[in-house]
Amino acid sequence: MRIAGIDPGLNATGYGIVEIADDQCRHVAHGVVRTRAADGLARRLVAIRDGVREALAPWSPDAAAVEASFVGVNARSALALGHARAAAILALAAAGLEAHEYAPALVKQTVAGYGRGEKAQIAEMVRLQLGMSATPRPADAADALAVAITHWAHARLER
Numbered sequence: 001m002r003i004a005g006i007d008p009g010l011n012a013t014g015y016g017i018v019e020i021a022d023d024q025c026r027h028v029a030h031g032v033v034r035t036r037a038a039d040g041l042a043r044r045l046v047a048i049r050d051g052v053r054e055a056l057a058p059w060s061p062d063a064a065a066v067e068a069s070f071v072g073v074n075a076r077s078a079l080a081l082g083h084a085r086a087a088a089i090l091a092l093a094a095a096g097l098e099a100h101e102y103a104p105a106l107v108k109q110t111v112a113g114y115g116r117g118e119k120a121q122i123a124e125m126v127r128l129q130l131g132m133s134a135t136p137r138p139a140d141a142a143d144a145l146a147v148a149i150t151h152w153a154h155a156r157l158e159r
Contacts, residue, residue, distance in 0.1 A: 002028060004061035004097070005148030006052065007140050008084040011035060013048050014140030017059045018130065018148045025152050027130040028059055030141040045087040052091035064097040065151035067104055067143065102150045107143070110150040122146050 007014035012035075017028040033051030035044040056064075066088060069081055089099045105115035112125045123142035127135045129149060136142040 001063065002059055002061040003148045003151050004056050004059070004064040004092070005144040005146065005151065006064065006066045006088045006092070006099075007143035007147060008048075008066060008081060008088045009140060010044060010048075010080040010084045011037065012138070012140045013052060013084055013088055014138070014142070014144035015052060015055050016136070016141055016145030016148050017056070017061060018145065018152065020152055025130060025149055027132050027136075027145070029055075030136050030145055031055060032138055032140050041083065045083055048084055048087035049091045049094075052088050053094055056091070056095060061095070061097060063100070063151060063155070064092045064095075065100040065102055065147045066092070067107060067147050068101040100151050100155075102147060102154070107146050107150045110153050111146045119143070 001020045003018050005016045013033045016030040019026050019028050033048055033055060035047045066085060069078065069085060092099045108117040108122060109115040112121050119139045123135045123139060126142050126145045130145065136145055
């Protein structure tokens with residue numbers, strides 16, 4: 001079984017693919033879909049949708065998870081994140097995948113054991129859990145892998 005994780009963002013949307021075999025979670029692929037700030041919103045959202053769809057296509061994931069929105073004090077940032085999430089979710093839906101959502105604190109808690117872990121700590125825990133030789137970069141891709149690991153962990157608990 002392959003799981004796609006998505007860490008949405010208007011500037012950079014991270015994606016990560018893990019494979020589950022023999023009750024082990026292994027790294028398959030990761031990367032980032034970037035948009036240009038100079039492009040209009042619609043063009044950027046299409047780029048995210050198409051980029052996520054193209055990045056996941058070679059791996060044919062069986063399940064997908066997306067980091068849920070975090071709403072801080074900056075309404076403009078929250079709205080931009082919401083747009084990016086929608087574009088990524090549309091890409092997943094076009095691939096026939098339901099988007100399971102996990103709050104950022106739950107992802108950090110699941111991967112690092114602490115709901116307020118720093119990005120570097122999350123990336124290192126992802127590296128360790130997936131048996132990678134190097135910490136996944138950039139941080140958006142490491143976060144996406146953490147989302148995929150979280151889905152695997154919580155899906156196992158539900159069974």
